Amino acid sequence: MAMAASTTEGEPMMDINTTPLIDVMLVLLIMFIITIPIQTHAVKLDLPVDDPNAKKDPPPIDPVKNKVTIDPAGTVFWNGSPVSLTVLRQYLDQTQTMNPVxxxxxxxxxxxxxxxxxxVLAITKRAQVEKMGFVGNEAYATW
Known part of the structure; x- marks a missing residue:
């Protein structure tokens, strides 16, 4: 930092002392950093409460998993056998009445x-299918 030398002894110095201003700015900066709330990247979920009166056994798993496939010719298959869209809707309606679905x-x-x-997706939506999944999505991946 350069200092201006005055030529006369009694002349006042015209430069401002910036050291106290820098000190005040640093203190304010530190106070600002301390008062910033900690950023959390948590996802808040409402988790189910464990009911002590409920049975501890897991729910029975239904082994029936119906598979709908569509071949390149546009034929719809229900568990390996070809069906029309009307029959598909009837099958979907029957599965939605089963317990568990x-x-x-x-x-x-x-x-x-x-x-x-x-x-087929429109039919499953109209049948109000609750449990549905897409199988083989890796076949559509583009590299």
């Missing part, structure tokens, strides 16, 4: 037309 696995062929897949 079985899972539905949808596996369209990568070469299947999207129109047919969309029709």
């Amino acid at each position: 079985p899972e539905l696995h949808l596996q369209p062929d990568p070469q299947a037309r999207y129109v047919v897949v969309d029709e």
Whole structure:
């Protein structure tokens, strides 16, 4: 830091002393950093409460998993046998009345037309299918 030398002895110095200003700014900066709330990256979830009166046995797992596949020609298969869209809807309605509701696995062929897949998805939505999953999504991955 350069200092201005005065030529006369009694002349006042014209430069301002910035050291106290810098000290005050540093103190304010530290106070600001301390008062900032800690940022948490937590996802808040409402977890179920463990009921001590409930049975500790896990719910029975239904082994029936119905599989709907669509081949490149647009044929819809229900557990390996070809069905029409009307019969598919009837099967879906029957599965939704079962207790517990079985899972539905949808596996369209990568070469299947999207129109047919969309029709099957619309039918499953109208049938109000509760448990549905897509199988074989890795076939659609593009590298």
